Amino acid sequence: MVKSAHNLKQMFSRFRLPTLLVLCSILSACASTNTITIGGSYPSPLVPQLPLTLGVIYNESFSSYSFTEVDEYSGEDQYIINSGASQVDLFSTILPAVFSEVIYLNSLDEAAAYPDLDMIFEPVIEEFQIGLPQKTRLDVYEIWVKYNMRLSSPNGNSIADWVMTAYGKSPQSNFGSVDAGVNEAAIEAFRDLAATFSLGFTSIPEVNNWLQINNVM
Amino acid sequence: MEHLKQLIKAPLLISLLAALSACTTTEIDQFRQADTEISGDESIVILGRRQSNSYETELDFVECVGNVVAAGNDGINVIPEETFLDEMFPFFEPRTAPMRTDHLEQLMRQDIAVKKLEEFGVEYIVWLDGLTQRSGESGSISCAVGPGGGGCFGFGTWTDDSNFEAEIWDMDTLSSAGAISADANGQSYLPAIIIPIPFLARVESNVCSGMGQQLKSFLNGSV
Numbered sequence: 001m002v003k004s005a006h007n008l009k010q011m012f013s014r015f016r017l018p019t020l021l022v023l024c025s026i027l028s029a030c031a032s033t034n035t036i037t038i039g040g041s042y043p044s045p046l047v048p049q050l051p052l053t054l055g056v057i058y059n060e061s062f063s064s065y066s067f068t069e070v071d072e073y074s075g076e077d078q079y080i081i082n083s084g085a086s087q088v089d090l091f092s093t094i095l096p097a098v099f100s101e102v103i104y105l106n107s108l109d110e111a112a113a114y115p116d117l118d119m120i121f122e123p124v125i126e127e128f129q130i131g132l133p134q135k136t137r138l139d140v141y142e143i144w145v146k147y148n149m150r151l152s153s154p155n156g157n158s159i160a161d162w163v164m165t166a167y168g169k170s171p172q173s174n175f176g177s178v179d180a181g182v183n184e185a186a187i188e189a190f191r192d193l194a195a196t197f198s199l200g201f202t203s204i205p206e207v208n209n210w211l212q213i214n215n216v217m
Numbered sequence: 218m219e220h221l222k223q224l225i226k227a228p229l230l231i232s233l234l235a236a237l238s239a240c241t242t243t244e245i246d247q248f249r250q251a252d253t254e255i256s257g258d259e260s261i262v263i264l265g266r267r268q269s270n271s272y273e274t275e276l277d278f279v280e281c282v283g284n285v286v287a288a289g290n291d292g293i294n295v296i297p298e299e300t301f302l303d304e305m306f307p308f309f310e311p312r313t314a315p316m317r318t319d320h321l322e323q324l325m326r327q328d329i330a331v332k333k334l335e336e337f338g339v340e341y342i343v344w345l346d347g348l349t350q351r352s353g354e355s356g357s358i359s360c361a362v363g364p365g366g367g368g369c370f371g372f373g374t375w376t377d378d379s380n381f382e383a384e385i386w387d388m389d390t391l392s393s394a395g396a397i398s399a400d401a402n403g404q405s406y407l408p409a410i411i412i413p414i415p416f417l418a419r420v421e422s423n424v425c426s427g428m429g430q431q432l433k434s435f436l437n438g439s440v
Binding site: 045047048174 | 270275277333
């Protein structure tokens with residue numbers, strides 16, 4: 001009886017470390033944050049090109065934009081969505097289609113080196129929201145983004161400053177994972193922005209006014 | 218005798234369920250506003266409506282209807298939806314797509330869009346709108362795994378209801394040529410005796426097939 005109890009104790013101590021490791025890995029998996037990096041391609045818009053040279057500034061907060069969704073029950077980070085690189089890709093596709101020449105600048109100070117510049121554009125992300133089916137009780141993943149578009153002359157004077165929103169959704173049934181669903185919703189949102197920007201740019205009152213004063217339209 | 222009854226009961230139940238699974242009713246209605254005709258070198262594009270917040274017409278369903286329309290000797294050239302949307306970007310996105318034929322007229326005032334549509338040879342645009350909804354879910358299935366094996370026991374059932382509408386726009390007259398609606402519903406069953414055996418009502422595929430065939434006949438001018 002004593003021997004069998006000893007054997008049992010020996011067996012438990014042999015499995016203690018592997019069991020502990022498995023338990024820890026399960027617990028850490030439950031608490032881990034899922035990082036989603038948005039990736040995709042965007043079509044070039046079919047719009048008449050404006051005969052303008054545009055300077056573009058993607059500031060650090062835009063090009064490396066990341067949004068963190070916090071779990072409302074635990075208060076811990078649930079998803080980190082990196083969309084900066086994809087948004088740079090998006091604007092780098094739209095702008096050369098809308099403007100005859102695009103020059104990428106690191107800051108406004110570099111504008112002086114390009115005398116042909118007509119205007120300088122700087123997109124800023126003001127808000128980013130995500131809708132997950134488990135929270136919204138809808139059968140779709142949703143992404144909503146609010147942008148502030150800033151357009152200035154090469155000397156820094158503001159031409160226009162306007163807000164644009166983008167919305168995209170993807171049906172939950174189409175995707176086996178949250179990553180794929182969120183990615184598709186984000187791509188749809190960025191396409192939505194590209195569509196409204198490329199079709200509506202010349203209709204922004206301040207932009208339209210500037211284009212008419214400068215005989216572009 | 219009692220043993221024989223028991224032996225017959227299980228296959229009978231399965232046969233009954235199989236017969237019930239075939240109980241999908243599909244109704245196709247057509248409304249024609251103008252004559253239609255399409256030649257071999259002309260094409261159509263089938264696009265899904267995705268403006269609603271609560272649902273969107275599935276890409277797979279649009280592709281399914283397109284495959285039915287393109288199949289057979291009387292098949293019609295169908296431009297793939299994704300290719301058309303990318304090439305025509307940004308004119309047919311959820312927020313910018315023409316909702317009515319007068320919006321289409323506005324779009325056709327833009328030379329850049331007209332040129333691209335002519336390159337595609339689009340004679341008709343078909344807008345598909347609808348969804349399949351599941352309701353009446355009942356029953357329960359429990360599964361267990363033990364040292365000697367595992368198994369499930371129980372019964373589940375649900376109803377699928379599909380409602381789709383196709384609106385056909387004539388690109389020559391820039392007006393609606395007509396509409397086709399398809400409604401179908403069917404009951405699915407999932408009995409589980411050790412393993413779950415699904416008897417699924419093929420509601421959406423029936424609508425796809427019916428809608429595709431009717432659309433093909435409509436565009437060829439045969440109905």
